[in-house]
Amino acid sequence: MVFGSIFVALLLLAAPVPMSWRGFIPDWPLLFLFYWVLALPNRVGVLLACMVGVLTDLLDGSPIGATAIGSVLAVLIILVSYQRIRQFDGLKQSLVMGLLVSLVHLVEQRLEAFLGWQHVGTDFLIPATVSLLFWVPVRNGLRFLRRYYEVQ
Amino acid sequence: MLLFFLRDHPALETPRQFTIDTAAILYRVAAAPKSAFIGIGDFFQSHSTLRADKERLEQENLVLKGQTQKLASVLAENGRYRALLRSAETLEREVMVAEIVAMTAAPSRHELVIDKGSADAVHVGQPLLGADGLMGQVIRVGQYNSHALLITDATHAVPVQVLRSGVRGLAEGTGALNRLVVRHIAATTDIEEGDTLVTSGLGGLFPAGYPVAIVTTIIKQPGSSFSQVVAAPIASLDRGRHVMLALDLMPNSSQ
Numbered sequence: 424m425v426f427g428s429i430f431v432a433l434l435l436l437a438a439p440v441p442m443s444w445r446g447f448i449p450d451w452p453l454l455f456l457f458y459w460v461l462a463l464p465n466r467v468g469v470l471l472a473c474m475v476g477v478l479t480d481l482l483d484g485s486p487i488g489a490t491a492i493g494s495v496l497a498v499l500i501i502l503v504s505y506q507r508i509r510q511f512d513g514l515k516q517s518l519v520m521g522l523l524v525s526l527v528h529l530v531e532q533r534l535e536a537f538l539g540w541q542h543v544g545t546d547f548l549i550p551a552t553v554s555l556l557f558w559v560p561v562r563n564g565l566r567f568l569r570r571y572y573e574v575q
Numbered sequence: 576m577l578l579f580f581l582r583d584h585p586a587l588e589t590p591r592q593f594t595i596d597t598a599a600i601l602y603r604v605a606a607a608p609k610s611a612f613i614g615i616g617d618f619f620q621s622h623s624t625l626r627a628d629k630e631r632l633e634q635e636n637l638v639l640k641g642q643t644q645k646l647a648s649v650l651a652e653n654g655r656y657r658a659l660l661r662s663a664e665t666l667e668r669e670v671m672v673a674e675i676v677a678m679t680a681a682p683s684r685h686e687l688v689i690d691k692g693s694a695d696a697v698h699v700g701q702p703l704l705g706a707d708g709l710m711g712q713v714i715r716v717g718q719y720n721s722h723a724l725l726i727t728d729a730t731h732a733v734p735v736q737v738l739r740s741g742v743r744g745l746a747e748g749t750g751a752l753n754r755l756v757v758r759h760i761a762a763t764t765d766i767e768e769g770d771t772l773v774t775s776g777l778g779g780l781f782p783a784g785y786p787v788a789i790v791t792t793i794i795k796q797p798g799s800s801f802s803q804v805v806a807a808p809i810a811s812l813d814r815g816r817h818v819m820l821a822l823d824l825m826p827n828s829s830q
Contacts, residue, residue, distance in 0.1 A: 436680045437605035442752055442813035446682040481598045483681040484715060484722050532683075540684075540730060546750070547683050 424574045425459050425467055428565065429475060432456075437482055446546060449554040451561075452479055453494060453524050458565045460498050463574070464505045472498035476527075485531065486538055493530030497523040513559045521555030592693065595717030599688050602677035670704065670819040671695065676720065683750065685725035687711070689818060692719040697820060700780055704819040705810030708786040709733065709774060713820070725812050726787065727752050735787050736775035740765040743775050744804070746787060752812055755788050757804040762795055764802070772806055782821055 432451035440448060456475045459467040476491025483490070500523065501508065508519055528547045568574075671691065679686040691697045693716050701713040703723045711725040724731050729750040735757065736743050742764050744757040760766060770790045776783025788806035795802040 433601065434605045437602045437677065439606045439609055439677055442678060442685075445678065445680075448682070479680075481594050482601060482679065483684075484595070484598070484679050484686055485681060487594070550682060 424568070424572055425463070425471070428459075428568070429455050429471070433475075433478055433482065436479070446549045447553050448550065449557040450524050450528075450550050453497070453527060454520065454554055454557060454561045455565065456494065456498065457501060457520055457523060458562055460501045461505050461508060462566070462569060464502055466575075468502060469495050469498055485535060485540075489531045489534040489538075490527060492534065493527035496530065497527050500526075513562075516562070517555045517558040520558040521551050524554045525551035591715070592717040595715055595722060596692070596720050599676055599690070599717065599720035602688055606677055669822045671822055673697075673818055673820055675816055675818060679722065683729075685711075685728040685731075685748070685750070685752070685812070686714075687723045687725065687818070689713075689721055689723055689820075690719070691820065692717045692721050694718055697721050702781050702785075702821040704785060704821055705812070705815065707811065708788075708809035709781065710810045710812060710818055712780065723818075726808060727755065727812060733781060733787060734775045734777040735772040736783075737766055737790075738771040738773050738786075739767075740770075742766055743777065744772075746772060746806060753807050755806045755808060757790075757806060758801070760802055760804050762800055762802045766790065766793065766802075766804060768793055771809075 429452060432455040435451040436448070452475050456467075456472060459471070472494045473491045476489075476494040477487055479490045479494075480487045508516060511519065525548050528551055532547050673689040673691040676688040676690050679688060687703075689703075697713055697716050699713055699716055703710045703712055703725075709726060711723050711728070711731065713721050714724045715722040725748070726733055726746070727748040727750070729748055731748040733746050734743065735746045742760070744760050746755045746757050749756055757772070768790050771786055772788045772790065774781040774783055774785045774787055786809045788808045790804060790806045792805045793802055794805075
């Protein structure tokens with residue numbers, strides 16, 4: 424279930440969209456990953472975070488590991504404070520998730536700049552803002568699936 | 576640090592090619608519903624549409640054939656003039672058609688995945704051409720797929736020349752699809768809005784003479800010795816399913 428949904432998220436990321444929309448696509452793999460870490464912290468953790476990061480890098484063509492480092496960091500933060508995040512209402516959770524997604528993108532952007540990719544402006548933060556809006560639907564959808572199939 | 580050392584390491588060439596091909600497979604799967612939709616649409620086209628298409632294409636073909644005849648004679652004439660001037664004949668390039676598999680997922684980068692790789696003798700730096708003009712260049716090559724950087728990417732620059740006056744410059748991408756910037760053009764230079772920029776062939780990477788962009792605005796600030804030139808790419812970068820890869824120069828055409 425966990426792997427399947429993350430594979431679907433990666434496909435969603437790779438799906439063809441008009442070029443002008445591309446900045447406004449939420450970061451599906453990260454959102455899905457964050458949900459599973461939050462729901463099953465004793466089963467899903469840093470290893471899956473690393474895998475998701477590497478697969479995203481593979482799709483992007485960015486240096487393997489640039490996203491992985493960021494997502495491992497973000498997942499560590501969730502693992503430390505999942506009990507608190509679970510108590511938050513939807514709005515607060517969305518804000519936390521938005522912050523975590525932007526953390527991942529920031530780390531990726533800095534690493535790539537270090538490796539010689541030029542970036543302009545703060546455009547890389549737009550997907551984080553869009554992801555923030557999509558957190559609640561993603562959470563509710565995955566929660567329904569998790570309960571329906573009784574994933575432990 | 577490790578990333579930095581591994582970035583261009585030659586020993587990692589094979590795994591790198593493998594990752595490009597694997598990613599292309601994922602992109603294909605993700606695009607499958609769309610491709611299937613288009614495929615079904617193509618399959619169930621009505622007889623009359625096909626006939627109309629055939630008619631139109633035949634006419635187009637006729638017109639183009641006529642133009643090619645003219646082109647051949649003009650080329651021959653041009654060759655004679657050049658011989659008289661004792662300069663080398665302009666080099667002709669052949670092209671190979673490739674299909675666009677996808678745009679890569681990173682929104683800040685303008686990169687295409689195309690379905691030709693090192694098995695088809697694609698190599699890094701090969702120019703990518705659209706129907707109307709220059710699109711970009713190949714930056715990573717896999718066995719059967721490769722990635723190409725578009726001219727509008729923020730990391731890309733191409734040496735250009737104003738078609739009308741021959742003024743040279745460097746057209747840099749900005750990260751916006753419809754905007755190139757030509758920097759370091761002196762304020763007194765002969766360049767106007769509506770001028771066509773073509774590749775100058777300097778740098779040796781891009782062949783000379785391919786149209787790149789049309790100048791849209793020129794901002795001249797009093798007191799500044801440079802004017803800011805903004806141009807729009809001619810090739811439709813976000814449309815179409817096919818691109819052309821310029822093959823290497825044919826050795827026998829240089830004199």
